[in-house]
Amino acid sequence: MQEAPASDHLSALSLSPHEHAFYGSEARIVAPDSYEELETIVRDAERERRHMIPAGLGAHAYLGNPPPGNVLVVSLRKLNRILRYEPGDFTVGVETGLTLSELRATLEANGQEIPLDLPSAARGTVGGLVAAAPSGLRRGRHGPVRAYVIGAHALRGGATRYKTGGMVVKNVAGYEVMKFLTGSLGTAGPIVEVNFKLRPLPERRAAHVAVFQDPDAAWRFADNLRSRGREPAAIWVLNDEARRQAPRMLESLNGDGVAVFWLFEGQSGRVAWQESQAGSILDEQAPSRHSAVSGSELDLLIDFLADFDSPGAGPRVDLAIAKLSALPNQIRHVQDEAQRVVLEAELAPATACDVLSGLVTLRWSPRRDATEANGLDRPIADLGRTLLAQQGTGTLLYLPPQVRQSHNYLLTPDANASLARRLLKVFDPNSVFCPEKLLGPGP
Amino acid sequence: MLFRRQPRSTVTSNPAGAGIYAELARWIPPERLVLDHSELKVYECDGLPLHKELPGAVALCASRQEVIAVVRWCNEKNVPFVPRGAGTGLSGGATPTARAVVLDLNRMNRVLHVDLQNRYAVVEPGVINIKLTHEVHADGFHYAPDPSSQKACTIGGNVAENAGGPHCLKYGMTTDHILGLEVVLPDGETARLSGPLAENSGYDLAGLFVGTEGTFGIVTEITVRLVPNPESIRTFLAIFPRMNLACRTVAEITRQGILPAALEILDQLTIRAVEASVFKAGYPQDAAAVLLIEIDGLDAGMDEEEQKIRQIAKENEAIEFRTARDETERLKLWKGRKGAFGAMGRVNTDLYVLDGVVPRTRLENVLNEVYEIAKRHGVTLANVFHAGDGNLHPNISYDGRDPDERSRVLLAGREILEACVRAGGSISGEHGIGLEKMDFMPLCFTEEDLQLQKDLRRAVDPRNLSNPAKIFPDSKSCVEVGKRHATLVPL
Numbered sequence: 049m050q051e052a053p054a055s056d057h058l059s060a061l062s063l064s065p066h067e068h069a070f071y072g073s074e075a076r077i078v079a080p081d082s083y084e085e086l087e088t089i090v091r092d093a094e095r096e097r098r099h100m101i102p103a104g105l106g107a108h109a110y111l112g113n114p115p116p117g118n119v120l121v122v123s124l125r126k127l128n129r130i131l132r133y134e135p136g137d138f139t140v141g142v143e144t145g146l147t148l149s150e151l152r153a154t155l156e157a158n159g160q161e162i163p164l165d166l167p168s169a170a171r172g173t174v175g176g177l178v179a180a181a182p183s184g185l186r187r188g189r190h191g192p193v194r195a196y197v198i199g200a201h202a203l204r205g206g207a208t209r210y211k212t213g214g215m216v217v218k219n220v221a222g223y224e225v226m227k228f229l230t231g232s233l234g235t236a237g238p239i240v241e242v243n244f245k246l247r248p249l250p251e252r253r254a255a256h257v258a259v260f261q262d263p264d265a266a267w268r269f270a271d272n273l274r275s276r277g278r279e280p281a282a283i284w285v286l287n288d289e290a291r292r293q294a295p296r297m298l299e300s301l302n303g304d305g306v307a308v309f310w311l312f313e314g315q316s317g318r319v320a321w322q323e324s325q326a327g328s329i330l331d332e333q334a335p336s337r338h339s340a341v342s343g344s345e346l347d348l349l350i351d352f353l354a355d356f357d358s359p360g361a362g363p364r365v366d367l368a369i370a371k372l373s374a375l376p377n378q379i380r381h382v383q384d385e386a387q388r389v390v391l392e393a394e395l396a397p398a399t400a401c402d403v404l405s406g407l408v409t410l411r412w413s414p415r416r417d418a419t420e421a422n423g424l425d426r427p428i429a430d431l432g433r434t435l436l437a438q439q440g441t442g443t444l445l446y447l448p449p450q451v452r453q454s455h456n457y458l459l460t461p462d463a464n465a466s467l468a469r470r471l472l473k474v475f476d477p478n479s480v481f482c483p484e485k486l487l488g489p490g491p
Numbered sequence: 492m493l494f495r496r497q498p499r500s501t502v503t504s505n506p507a508g509a510g511i512y513a514e515l516a517r518w519i520p521p522e523r524l525v526l527d528h529s530e531l532k533v534y535e536c537d538g539l540p541l542h543k544e545l546p547g548a549v550a551l552c553a554s555r556q557e558v559i560a561v562v563r564w565c566n567e568k569n570v571p572f573v574p575r576g577a578g579t580g581l582s583g584g585a586t587p588t589a590r591a592v593v594l595d596l597n598r599m600n601r602v603l604h605v606d607l608q609n610r611y612a613v614v615e616p617g618v619i620n621i622k623l624t625h626e627v628h629a630d631g632f633h634y635a636p637d638p639s640s641q642k643a644c645t646i647g648g649n650v651a652e653n654a655g656g657p658h659c660l661k662y663g664m665t666t667d668h669i670l671g672l673e674v675v676l677p678d679g680e681t682a683r684l685s686g687p688l689a690e691n692s693g694y695d696l697a698g699l700f701v702g703t704e705g706t707f708g709i710v711t712e713i714t715v716r717l718v719p720n721p722e723s724i725r726t727f728l729a730i731f732p733r734m735n736l737a738c739r740t741v742a743e744i745t746r747q748g749i750l751p752a753a754l755e756i757l758d759q760l761t762i763r764a765v766e767a768s769v770f771k772a773g774y775p776q777d778a779a780a781v782l783l784i785e786i787d788g789l790d791a792g793m794d795e796e797e798q799k800i801r802q803i804a805k806e807n808e809a810i811e812f813r814t815a816r817d818e819t820e821r822l823k824l825w826k827g828r829k830g831a832f833g834a835m836g837r838v839n840t841d842l843y844v845l846d847g848v849v850p851r852t853r854l855e856n857v858l859n860e861v862y863e864i865a866k867r868h869g870v871t872l873a874n875v876f877h878a879g880d881g882n883l884h885p886n887i888s889y890d891g892r893d894p895d896e897r898s899r900v901l902l903a904g905r906e907i908l909e910a911c912v913r914a915g916g917s918i919s920g921e922h923g924i925g926l927e928k929m930d931f932m933p934l935c936f937t938e939e940d941l942q943l944q945k946d947l948r949r950a951v952d953p954r955n956l957s958n959p960a961k962i963f964p965d966s967k968s969c970v971e972v973g974k975r976h977a978t979l980v981p982l
């Protein structure tokens with residue numbers, strides 16, 4: 049491909065630690081300054097049939113099935129402007145290279161937010177957020193990323209730029225192509241601009257943590273809070289291992305046993321009432337500890353939970369992370385089964401359950417001896433079986449780079465893979481945007 | 492008066508001949524197969540009477556198997572097909588293409604499964620929107636999207652249009668409430684897209700399918716989210732001497748971070764039409780505008796929220812601020828709003844309901860423009876709209892028998908939508924594109940934007956059989972926007 053326009057970026061840029069580990073030593077990186085330059089890069093890649101991956105800062109490069117070697121990482125980090133922002137409209141349009149922390153700061157200054165508790169906020173970009181579509185801490189209350197994307201500008205095969213949706217909160221003109229792009233892991237081509245709808249920042253947040261020695265009591269409390277808990281914004285249950293992995297400064301998580309975290313937000317008077325109601329529900333179960341969490345401790349706790357599904361800034365050789373989706377009333381069962389499966393391989397799993405959404409995040413440390421019983425093959429196969437039996441779904445969010453290739457990203461097969469591939473061809477007729485990243489190798 | 496569109500080049504022609512539809516009797520019992528000309532006329536349009544076309548046949552399908560059989564037959568014979576719910580669509584989406592087979596889905600009207608613990612239900616597409624709420628209301632839940640037509644329209648039609656409604660301001664559009672779909676694809680294959688789980692493997696195909704107006708096949712089963720009933724609801728009517736003051740009240744409520752369940756404005760002409768109709772709600776007829784405000788949620792904090800809203804209305808010179816004292820009064824206030832289209836329909840022989848969206852801060856300016864356009868073209872225009880999310884519904888009452896008035900109406904309609912787009916908005920907030928607005932799509936999208944969407948459609952429906960000739964302008968009208976209406980000829 050024509051490297052010339054990118055040559056100075058090549059010298060100035062380097063792959064992120066995750067990109068380096070997961071894309072291999074042959075991977076190269078470019079960062080276009082303009083849409084035109086991006087178009088040239090895509091056109092050249094297509095001509096040369098060279099695989100390319102749109103990226104931001106490479107914070108989520110571990111997601112998905114690994115691309116073939118010699119991949120070109122196209123970082124959109126230089127396309128990072130806030131293009132359209134009229135706070136009164138409660139919408140914002142930005143380039144996807146904008147960092148999440150910058151976006152958050154701008155919105156917060158105007159009393160607004162995208163209520164997603166952006167994980168890796170300091171590291172990631174808007175493009176990564178949309179392409180990876182992480183769940184967010186308050187998903188059960190505010191919905192997924194896709195609910196906030198109202199428009200996008202992107203590139204497809206042939207370096208054709210297109211727009212979908214718009215800058216209004218209600219819009220049914222044309223197909224909602226944004227839905228296909230959100231969570232596509234970049235396989236539908238580079239997304240260059242995204243429009244979001246916004247919400248007002250809550251007037252007040254009130255967070256609590258209770259630790260229970262009896263796991264049954266913890267789950268009973270979480271269930272009661274869900275069913276009569278007066279509109280909580282989040283309820284999470286952390287098993288003992290997960291609780292122990294929290295930073296030591298999080299005093300509320302000290303002690304032994306299962307921790308429950310819950311959050312209310314909104315108008316001050318209402319939040320106070322919600323807290324007291326939850327307090328009565330809590331009294332029924334007698335926790336060993338209970339604390340209200342606020343200020344910097346709450347920020348730390350939110351960061352810990354929001355980052356629970358990520359390996360952090362760099363690759364780890366001793367970590368596996370899976371995310372399982374179940375019906376909310378089966379979440380405990382699915383969590384117990386998942387724990388059992390991993391424990392059978394004599395490993396201690398950490399689980400964090402988003403009770404309102406029915407999502408279980410599972411982290412464990414596979415042993416380093418790469419034998420059959422290395423703590424991966426069997427648990428992964430068993431997790432897949434467990435999910436199928438419970439009609440759940442799951443993804444292997446993180447595996448150490450050296451074994452990533454041996455396991456499919458999706459823990460449960462996608463029944464509509466062939467339809468999805470047909471649609472994907474529209475975006476990527478020459479299969480250069482690493483189509484296997486999400487669905488795995490084609491038939 | 493009827494108007495017939497001249498045949499369009501994009502329409503798949505039916506080489507089969509008239510008698511061939513009788514073959515459908517192999518799968519559809521005769522009492523559910525409509526072939527008779529006079530009965531077919533019932534299906535020649537939806538809620539947009541500007542376009543009419545006779546279908547070749549109508550199959551009143553009662554099961555997924557029947558849908559599959561009809562779709563397969565259409566594939567075999569190269570006959571286009573058009574899914575149809577209650578036919579309340581306002582953009583011609585369910586209006587048949589010439590000689591197409593219409594699949595009427597109203598008999599697929601069972602609520603198949605309700606899971607209150609996990610807050611979802613599985614329904615057939617012909618379930619009437621409000622019926623689902625009736626089914627679960629006593630157990631403390633409801634289905635949130637509430638188009639004003641909710642007593643008649645089907646959830647299948649809502650999915651196809653991505654329908655909205657007054658309470659979508661707080662609760663989101665239909666797409667935000669769809670968890671999964673079962674779809675009979677245009678080739679007769681069945682696909683299950685997502686389901687009741689929060690996260691599903693792979694691409695969000697269910698999300699992509701919502702709002703495709705029947706062009707991606709036929710939805711035969713829908714998994715929807717159920718929302719807990721709010722503990723408390725308060726409904727207010729703020730009365731204003733000028734429309735701009737009502738708009739400013741809306742802007743200020745939103746600016747202060749209050750998220751009401753609904754914020755609906757009716758202008759004077761609408762108020763008068765409502766008050767003269769069976770939908771009479773006690774709105775003051777001398778007011779320039781009324782703003783219907785509803786807040787809901789936990790009882791705690793309601794007083795404070797009400798107080799803030801009252802204050803904002805007062806600061807914006809509201810003449811009066813009424814509170815519905817009980818459920819009867821509340822329903823009465825809503826009756827006027829929900830019956831507004833019906834009431835406007837009585838003003839003249841025909842009604843053209845427009846549906847544009849603008850960014851919230853542009854509402855006031857665009858409304859001024861809308862009235863100015865109506866004045867310039869000498870048409871009778873009233874506004875009733877979802878003010879909270881900038882979704883305008885200018886209604887033009889006219890006499891469709893007068894060709895001159897009709898063409899002025901169409902011209903005014905187009906200029907209004909142009910004004911919405913110029914202000915940064917869109918040509919449809921909830922009613923869809925259908926036949927009505929396909930030629931307006933280039934106002935919002937470039938050739939490349941449209942090509943992508945057409946390519947997606949082709950990937951799902953390579954033979955262009957599923958509700959063809961909708962949404963996208965043909966290549967000729969891409970160049971000559973707006974000419975198509977000129978091809979309407981009186982019968």
Ligand SMILES: Cc1cc2nc3c(=O)[nH]c(=O)nc-3n(C[C@H](O)[C@H](O)[C@H](O)COP(=O)(O)OP(=O)(O)OC[C@H]3O[C@@H](n4cnc5c(N)ncnc54)[C@H](O)[C@@H]3O)c2cc1C
Pocket residue numbers: 537538573574575576577578579580581583584585596616637638639640643644645646647648649650651652653654655656657704705706708709710711832833921922958
């Ligand atoms: C008085 C009045 C008030 C209204 N108020 C609102 C409002 O507040 N908000 C709003 O959004 N709309 C409103 N509408 C418009 C209309 O009611 C909605 O668009 C509704 O979603 C249409 O549902 P339906 O069952 O009547 O569908 P139809 O009109 O029968 O069909 C609509 C479209 O959906 C397709 N379709 C139908 N069923 C299926 C299926 N199972 N699978 C695939 N495609 C299918 C059809 O082909 C067509 O393209 C109103 C209409 C009226 C007459």
